[in-house]
Amino acid sequence: MSGYRLASGGRIDRDRRLEFTFNGRPMAGYAGDTLASALIANGVDIVARSFKYRRPRGIVAAGAEEPNAILQLGCGARTRPVQRATQTELHYGLSARTVNGWPSAETDLTAVLDRASRLLPAGFYYKTFKWPASGWKHYEHVIRAGAGLGYAPDDADADRYDRINAHCDVLVVGAGPAGLSAALAAGYSGARVILADEGSEFGGSLLSAAEHIDGAPSTHWIARVRAELAAMPEVTLLPRATVFGYYDHNFLTLVERLTDHLPATDAIGPRERLWRLRAKQVVIATGAIERPLVFGNNDRPGVMLASAVSSYVNRYGVAPGRRAVVFANNDNGYRSALDMQRAGIDVAGVVDVRTDPSGAWHEAARAAGLRVFAGHVVPDARGRRRLASVRTARLSADAGRIEDEGPRLDCDLLAVSGGWSPVVHLQSQSGARPRFDTDRACFVPGDPVQAERSAGAARGTWDTAGCLLEGNEAGVAAASACGFEAPATVLPSAAAADEQPLLPCWLVPGFKPVSRGPKQFVDYQNDTTAADLHLAIRENYTAIEHVKRYTALGFGTDQGKLGNINGMGIVAEKLGRPLAEVGTTTFRPAYTPVTFGAIAGRDVGALLDATRHTPMHAWHVARGAVFENVGQWKRARYYPRPGETMQQAVDRECLATHHAVGVLDYSTLGKIDIHGPDAVTLLERVYTNNWRKLAVGRCRYGLMLDEDGMVMDDGVTARLAEHHYLMTTTTGGAANVMARLERWLQTEWTDLEVHLTSVTDHWATVSVAGPYSRDLVGELCADVDLSAEAMPFMSIRECTAVGVAARVARVSFTGELSFEISVPAAHGQRLWEAVMAAGERYGATPYGTEAMHVLRAEKGFVIVGQDTDGSVTPDDLGMAGLVSTKKDFIGRRSLARPHLQRGDRRQLVGLLTDEPAAVLPEGAQLVDVPDGPLPLPMVGWVTSSYASARVGRSIALALVDGGRDRIGQRVFAPLADGRVLAARITEPVFLDAPGRRPHDRTDRNAERPDRRPERPPAGAVDA
Amino acid sequence: MLQLECPWCGPRDEEEFTYGGEAHITRPPEPDAVSDAAWGDYLFFHTNTRGLQSEQWCHSHGCRRWFNVARDTVTYRIHRVYRMGEPRPGFDA
């Protein structure tokens, strides 16, 4: 219990007390607190157990870089994992839990791992992955169970998320002194500006500092600028908005948190809004993150960044400890010490790595009576659950080792500062490579590759006056690049650079060698120590990217915001190479974790994808149809009667079609209207067969190949007029075929005069099949002669149906006599109802796609995409007769390639199981010998398989190696359940096969002989 | 996400477009006159340029027109957008 609330100060509202719970314990804070500042005020020391060693961890930072205070917030469907307490605004009723440690982080019984740490060296994961291979499954559940960073809600997300697409001239990222100054300058110019900041309040680092601008507290200036910006019509202010991704061509993504800061009762509307933003110019004013120092036991609760200490004291009015020591290699340590002293915290001393500190800050500290240990370090921190004291030591003249031990200082708070790292994450994401600045000992933005510029601490400028100036210049330049001129302004006066240079200190020398001394943590979140990095180098991992992967440095949810640069410094030192040569680190989106909800937005549930319904969908629903998805379409699969199984329903639908008449909704079939004098030339070039002699009013089946010679799509195309054709495609292939045809016409055959229109949705089509189909269709289309003489197979006529212009075509995909009636889509439901009403006396039965599949398989008609997979040629399907030798077409040349000429290619055959009732599973693999040594050589697979009512047994289609020469032979299908089904290879046709030449399947879509009985069988009538 | 300038519609986001691969690969006018190897090259082998490349794009969720883009495959900088049938630009610009 070290932290406490200061009696006064801070930007909190002490009149608004907010109750919350932490691990179930009731606590209270104030409006303006973060969860982290409230936890400190309530004396909470331990907020996590570390990832690998289960060591107690406390709050280290006050912003996005926090590695330890990663909590689970809320409960039930609204619970949120991986939330940084330092960026969580406190609200009434907030409930927070620690996520690792058992039974809790504060009393963790697994902490014994710390003492067994020699069993968990660097590369532990690599080594368990590598050897023994069987070991990982034993370690994995232990490690995973212990390593939780939170849990996803069990229930569906109860919240709504929005998405917005936006454009602007200038995006300013970060509303600290540089960002505000940039936004103001760009705003004055009249440019369209968006200013986004991850915090709830604008001001950035100024909110945490005791600084003055224009002679008044800086918060006055912030308020004035904010009001001025808010009054500009072209400026959009986005607080609580994190710019987390910078992509190509100045496309950036922001997540705006809308309700997380509110109690549940006030959280109305979307929870988060994802901004997809295209900015002409970007100003990156993202500030800098302070680096910790790497020394023994530097992870003890009570060790905190100096800047965070200042934040808690100045902004939140809390003291993170009662007696403090400062350990720094730069002047920020003095700033923090003075902040603490002003707040009444006992400061036991400032340990400054520099031998001879000087300058304004050092003098101010001396003048304030602070004890300074120059040329000293803290090699070790003591205390178990909370820091109790630090050991100090004097450095050698070269700062490379410890000369002798200094005084031991009792303290429960150690404010550390190892210098600053500009937040170059977004600039790095934009494609630029950060550059190491040796003087300032930090990575600074590299040469821009996109339209962006950095300003302020984000480019290594630490003083407020410099930030205001750079921000202004960046804002003016960005606006100017967009064609807006910013008027000259007088910059406010602020503290100018008065800091002395820092002394880089990547690894603090210890009393013992690195490998034997206390752990010196580099990456808190992954428990990566300096010894781990040294071990990686000893094991010859010398490239920084390898070292990072071997030691997991920077692989936590914080992406190594605190540890990466120190880690690279330690590696560089150990390798004896300059840090700039060791390389840089690549930052990737997201800057801080983003919820899946924000990314998904409204595209969830029914809105995930479009659903397409045919015009008669409502009828199918009312009739209790079971639907299947075909692409985006909902197609009726079968229409079960009460008590019927799927197989019983499909059998009934097949037999009704066979004996009487079946009615199918065929509206989903792809339809492309082709107009123009070169229409037939297009057909000639994309279909394998000949089209020049197709007469007006006639239809033809066509096979379409990809240029590699493989079957791509098929369908029937009708010639409606001299230069007017209607092409049909498979339901699933419609968009693809349309796109291919358009591409050929626009890129290769630009001389063809032909126009394509997708008319799939324009027409509703009802297919009527069976011996009574002519009678039934004749009643609906009275103005057309449907007789066999007047309307032969494969012909099309214009007519009238249900009072509107219609088309009727005599084509067949079932083998039965069939007519397809098409009317404009708006009349589809009426047409369907009219067909069913007129069909009552013929026993008209609606049938779905499943019966259609069975009926066509009995005739051996393939479905492209089911019986083919992009590696099947026309000859493989036994359809070589459809391939013209007299013209060129897409794919023809490829068919002549030797591989496609081989006789042992996989070919379409039929399969009849030895056991007639056994139905082979579709996809089943086929072998010649069922019980040979494993693996068994595979000779093909089943593509379609059904129990066929018309044939009276099971049937299947399959692709089998050299299958056509193997008719009559047996193959075996070993199944997953251990059974082996034997089957005989047959011709791929199970009805009306006699009389045809083997392998000649050019009569595809042929009708069966007319066998209309005198009256429909009573049993087939659909009630 | 790239921003492409459709010659008919103006600048639009990449997600409105379909990528069509390398441009200026003409289908051999007489396929029978080329060897199997040359036909295989036409079908399967593209230059896979590192640097400035001419490529085809289609504004598939817009005007559905195909056009050419000269784009640097390393920096993603768009150097020129030009219509079908226009010659490949000299890449000095």
Ligand SMILES: [Zn+2]
């Ligand atoms: Zn367009």
